Amino acid sequence: xxxxxxxxxxxSVNKTFHYRVPEELQAPLVTGSRxxxxxxxxxxxxxxxxxxxxxxxxxxxxxxxxxxNPVTPELLALARWMSDYYLxxxxxxxxxxxxxALSRSRLKKKKIVRLLNQPAALRGTKQTELVRMLSEQxxxxxxxxxxFSFSTINALKSAGIIEVVERELPPAAPEDFIPVAPPLLMPxxxxxxxxxxxxVAGAQFGVFLLxxxxxxxxxxxxxxxxxQLAGSGKGAVVLVPExxxxxxxxxxxxxxxxxxxxxLHSGLTDRERADEYRRIQSGRVDVAVGARSAVFAPFEKxxxxxxxxxxxxxxxxxxxxxxHARDVAVMRAKFQNAxxxxxxxxxxxxxxxxxxxxxxxxxxxxxxxxHRPMPEVSIIDMKTRSLTGLYAPTxxxxxxxxxxxxxxTLLLLNRRGFSSVIICRECGAAIKCPSCSVSLTYHxxxxxxxxxxxxxxxxxxxxxxxxxxxxxKLLGSGTxxxxxxLQALFPSARMRRMDSDTVKGRDAYDRLLQQVDRRxxxxxxxxxxxxxxxxxxxxxLVGVVDADVGLNLPDFRSTEKTFQLITQAAGRAGRGDAAxxxxxxxxxxxxxxxxxxxTHDYEGFYHEEMQYRSELGYPPLGRVVKLEVKSPxxxxxxxxxxxxxxxxxSLIRGKDPALxxxxxxxxxxxxxxxxxxxxxxxxxxxAIRTLAAEGRKAVEEKxxxxxxxxxxxxxxxxx
Ligand code: ADP
Ligand code: ZN
Numbered sequence: 191x192x193x194x195x196x197x198x199x200x201x202s203v204n205k206t207f208h209y210r211v212p213e214e215l216q217a218p219l220v221t222g223s224r225x226x227x228x229x230x231x232x233x234x235x236x237x238x239x240x241x242x243x244x245x246x247x248x249x250x251x252x253x254x255x256x257x258x259n260p261v262t263p264e265l266l267a268l269a270r271w272m273s274d275y276y277l278x279x280x281x282x283x284x285x286x287x288x289x290x291a292l293s294r295s296r297l298k299k300k301k302i303v304r305l306l307n308q309p310a311a312l313r314g315t316k317q318t319e320l321v322r323m324l325s326e327q328x329x330x331x332x333x334x335x336x337x338f339s340f341s342t343i344n345a346l347k348s349a350g351i352i353e354v355v356e357r358e359l360p361p362a363a364p365e366d367f368i369p370v371a372p373p374l375l376m377p378x379x380x381x382x383x384x385x386x387x388x389x390v391a392g393a394q395f396g397v398f399l400l401x402x403x404x405x406x407x408x409x410x411x412x413x414x415x416x417x418q419l420a421g422s423g424k425g426a427v428v429l430v431p432e433x434x435x436x437x438x439x440x441x442x443x444x445x446x447x448x449x450x451x452x453x454l455h456s457g458l459t460d461r462e463r464a465d466e467y468r469r470i471q472s473g474r475v476d477v478a479v480g481a482r483s484a485v486f487a488p489f490e491k492x493x494x495x496x497x498x499x500x501x502x503x504x505x506x507x508x509x510x511x512x513x514h515a516r517d518v519a520v521m522r523a524k525f526q527n528a529x530x531x532x533x534x535x536x537x538x539x540x541x542x543x544x545x546x547x548x549x550x551x552x553x554x555x556x557x558x559x560x561h562r563p564m565p566e567v568s569i570i571d572m573k574t575r576s577l578t579g580l581y582a583p584t585x586x587x588x589x590x591x592x593x594x595x596x597x598x599t600l601l602l603l604n605r606r607g608f609s610s611v612i613i614c615r616e617c618g619a620a621i622k623c624p625s626c627s628v629s630l631t632y633h634x635x636x637x638x639x640x641x642x643x644x645x646x647x648x649x650x651x652x653x654x655x656x657x658x659x660x661x662x663k664l665l666g667s668g669t670x671x672x673x674x675x676l677q678a679l680f681p682s683a684r685m686r687r688m689d690s691d692t693v694k695g696r697d698a699y700d701r702l703l704q705q706v707d708r709r710x711x712x713x714x715x716x717x718x719x720x721x722x723x724x725x726x727x728x729x730x731l732v733g734v735v736d737a738d739v740g741l742n743l744p745d746f747r748s749t750e751k752t753f754q755l756i757t758q759a760a761g762r763a764g765r766g767d768a769a770x771x772x773x774x775x776x777x778x779x780x781x782x783x784x785x786x787x788x789t790h791d792y793e794g795f796y797h798e799e800m801q802y803r804s805e806l807g808y809p810p811l812g813r814v815v816k817l818e819v820k821s822p823x824x825x826x827x828x829x830x831x832x833x834x835x836x837x838x839x840s841l842i843r844g845k846d847p848a849l850x851x852x853x854x855x856x857x858x859x860x861x862x863x864x865x866x867x868x869x870x871x872x873x874x875x876x877a878i879r880t881l882a883a884e885g886r887k888a889v890e891e892k893x894x895x896x897x898x899x900x901x902x903x904x905x906x907x908x909x
Contacts (some may be wrong), residue, residue: 194217195253196240198281198809199229200732206239206280208224210252223258224288225253236286237261237580262490264525271521277901278511278882286511287486289463299356301332301345309351315343324352343654360789370445372414376560379407382553383414389529389551390418390493399500402532402555403790404761405562405725408533409439409694411448411555412496415531416477424528425476425489429515431502432456433482434723437700438707440479447477454480454487457696482507482515485522492528495519499723500532500541501754506906514904516541535761535792536754539803542796542870558765565732565763565770569842571779572736579675585733586679593683593712597730597768601715603689604757605738607665609779612639612650616659625862633691634670644861672735673715680713688716698826701794721759727766732759737776737784744856745908746808753783753795760787809904813875815882816866819853819889821897828852830897831866834885838870841881847872854908863898867908879903 191210208681209227211219219225223238228251235257238771261269261284269287273280299797305324312318320338324330332354335343346352369666375383382400389396400406412716416426430439435455443451452466452475471488472830480489482505485495497505505515523530532541532550545552558564570582592599612621620629623641630639632650639648654661673687686702693699705711709728714720740752756774764770776784786795817834821827831852838849848871855865868885870878886899 194242194250195238197225197227197236197253198239198279198284199234199236200281200285201234202279202282205292208242208250210237210261212252215253215256217256219253219256220260221262222266223423224260226255226257227251227253235285235562236281237266238516239266239280258288259468259644262488262822264490264522265486265488268486268518268522270511271525272511272518274512275879276513276903277879277886283511284717287483287512288488289467290460294752295657301354301356302329303332303335304329304353304355305351306353308452309349313345317346320346321351333582352394354392364468369448369854372417372446373408373410373416375540376407376555376557378402378412378555379411382411382463382555383418385551385553386411386494386529386531387418390415393493393527393729395524395527397523397532397544397550397553398553399537399541400531400553400555401542401545401792402533402535403558403564404535404758405558405765406535406553407559408498408535409442410559411532412498413442413532415494415496417446419493420476422493424491424493425470425478425487425863426496427484427489427492427519428477428479428483428496428498429480429484429505429519430498431504431722433504433699434499435479435481436703436724438703438725439723442461443477443479448475450476452478452480452486452487453717454478455696456481485515485519487619492522492526492634495523495528495530497530497532499534501534501536501538502722503906505753505895505906508907512900512902512905514906517904536657536757537792537801538812539750539796540794542792543800544706549831562764562767563769565772567760567772567774567790569784569788570773570775571777572775573777573779580672580735581675581679581681581733582773582775585775588731588773589680589713589733592731593680595730597726598709598726599709599713599731599733600720600726600729600759600762601676601713601723601733601735602755603715603717603735604755610664613663614654614657614659615663616662617654617657619654619656621655623664627857627859632664636705638647650686673746676715682714684710685713685715686711688714688719690717690719699745710884720756721755721762723758724762725765728768729762730764730766730768730770731763732763732770732772734759734772734774734776737774738778738781741778741781741783746806747906747908749781749802750799751781753787756784756787757790757792760790807871807873812871812873813876814905815870816902816908817870817882817885818900819852819866819868819897820863821893822862822864823896826893826897827864827866830889830893830899831868833892834889834899835868837888838868838881838885839875847874847878871909 194208195211196206198206219238223236225238226233227236231306233254263850269280269283273283312321316338322344347354364605386398400408400411412428419426440453441564452470467488470478478484491643497519500516507513520530544550570584589599612632613620621639623630623646626641626644630641632639639650688702693702696852706714706726734756737756740748759771763772778784782798819827819831835852851868852866855867870882872878882901886901889897889899
């Protein structure tokens with residue numbers, strides 16, 4: 191080993207640096223070691239990524255300290271791939287993969303000294319004293335044994351009387367659990383489990399798309415496949431969308447695997463997250479269940495990576511390292527010869543396309559467990575009705591029946607469609623956030639206006655800020671108003687609202703779901719949050735109050751998202767013994783996304799949607815990279831975006847790739863920053879990433895810190 195290492199530092203630079211390894215370092219450095227190094231005037235964390243030849247590196251600075259356990263070679267390989275693919279510095283990519291508290295903690299964990307055996311006889315008073323102390327106190331911290339020399343401690347240690355060990359991590363879950371016997375699988379489930387197990391046993395990389403209708407028992411398939419891994423020394427990772435990471439779901443894993451499950455969700459403190467991470471590293475955990483970042487769970491060996499609800503947008507990180515956890519899961523499986531299982535009732539077009547092409551293997555669960563019927567779906571055309579309220583009589587009647595039968599109802603609203611805004615009747619403008627180009631939402635209970643992008647809060651003004659007119663009117667119907675109208679219709683119903691205003695934090699969210707589970711709620715009214723993955727057997731009616739609000743958003747995936755949302759929401763109905771019914775209120779009753787969700791026809795939807803995608807070269811047929819240029823000065827942002835455009839244009843020969851923009855982003859200003867975007871589209875992904883990097887470089891060269899350029903590979907958010 192040479193005495194020089196190559197280090198990727200955790201800051202925004204696109205190269206690595208050489209450091210010298212001083213002799214007095216506590217631990218040997220290996221590839222993947224996390225270290226503290228001087229950088230300019232700061233001390234920063236970094237990762238050893240190589241051992242270059244020592245020649246000609248005089249004058250380099252020295253590593254200060256070795257931090258926690260090294261990143262495994264496989265995770266380092268994954269980091270290199272992500273850094274390259276998402277055009278993000280390697281050092282920062284690694285920082286994004288390990289918990290924050292971990293990168294600050296030192297390798298010297300506290301050590302403790304413990305008595306192993308009561309000795310028959312001892313030499314010297316010091317040894318006797320130490321043994322007495324340990325038998326009284328049980329264990330003592332090594333640092334606390336100031337009155338004893340190392341030779342005393344070492345003599346007792348080599349005689350097998352005491353041991354010196356690292357402090358144990360706090361146990362994460364109680365050990366006293368009795369594993370619950372799994373149910374007998376349905377034939378389709380059995381077939382799926384069989385094929386997954388076969389692949390896992392072969393330890394060959396492969397990806398399965400598990401396409402199972404809502405209530406078909408996908409989770410049970412994951413549980414069985416994981417069970418099969420037990421004793422193999424290989425871990426399993428299960429990714430779920432943050433919002434689906436409920437006590438209900440975790441309970442299912444805990445009942446099966448007890449404390450051998452680690453949980454990684456956003457509610458953990460940095461410390462707790464680091465502890466879970468170490469439990470995984472120490473081999474005391476077989477299964478890691480978590481949101482997006484659990485894809486980096488530090489198992490040395492992995493057999494299986496599950497991505498549940500793989501179509502969910504929340505798998506894409508929207509800042510910093512803009513990775514898509516589903517795609518990273520597939521790559522990680524590839525690096526570790528593992529099997530990836532992507533599950534959904536409404537697969538993303540990308541994954542379904544891959545399954546059709548034979549890139550992924552396709553597993554289908556076409557039936558619900560116990561052959562429960564799919565819910566009956568009816569569509570109500572809201573255009574032709576002259577409604578007095580928000581609810582069609584059919585829906586009102588259906589809710590009434592459920593109340594009488596003591597069954598539960600879910601009502602889905604689309605947040606965006608139900609924001610209340612204040613409009614000036616003189617100039618027609620809505621009152622907007624001063625720093626974001628969106629309307630402010632009126633909150634009745636607090637009587638204020640809020641910006642849902644930056645959190646700005648203000649009192650409703652007396653006059654229009656744009657034209658000083660004083661004829662202001664409240665428009666739209668916030669979820670609050672929808673709730674009031676419902677309460678007026680059903681005064682005695684136990685009603686709860688679930689949206690980001692009423693439900694703050696994990697605990698509140700979990701409590702509310704438990705209330706629904708215990709049937710203390712008759713009607714649950716809410717936004718997207720209520721559509722995800724829940725399994726409430728007593729819900730027999732799902733009403734979609736406004737199915738089409740999402741259809742007209744300036745995003746090529748808006749139709750797909752609408753189809754997924756309706757299908758998923760409908761999938762909450764009829765999961766128990768009683769059959770389910772779904773009522774969809776819409777202004778676009780003939781739109782294909784609505785028609786196909788009525789008949790639970792994924793395949794039909796896929797074919798229609800693919801036609802439109804192929805005409806425009808959108809994913810999954812083409813690849814997209816987005817460049818976003820931001821500046822507090824609009825002219826700077828626009829000029830800089832054009833600088834990027836010109837550089838990219840000069841490098842394109844012919845028609846491919848297509849370059850769109852610059853155009854103001856649909857939300858053209860956020861937190862005081864003007865935003866312009868460029869889209870690069872091509873079937874060839876290498877080419878557009880290189881071009882995007884060139885565009886970014888051009889702006890950085892010319893504008894330095896005055897403009898910020900963000901490259902987003904495979905963007906999900908185009909707003
Ligand atoms: P999905 O994730 O496909 O929507 P779940 O895995 O949540 O479906 O299963 C739906 C319900 O059926 C759950 O309550 C689950 O416990 C139950 N279930 C799943 N498989 C079986 C089976 N083979 N036998 C009996 N019940 C099952
Ligand atoms: Zn704002």
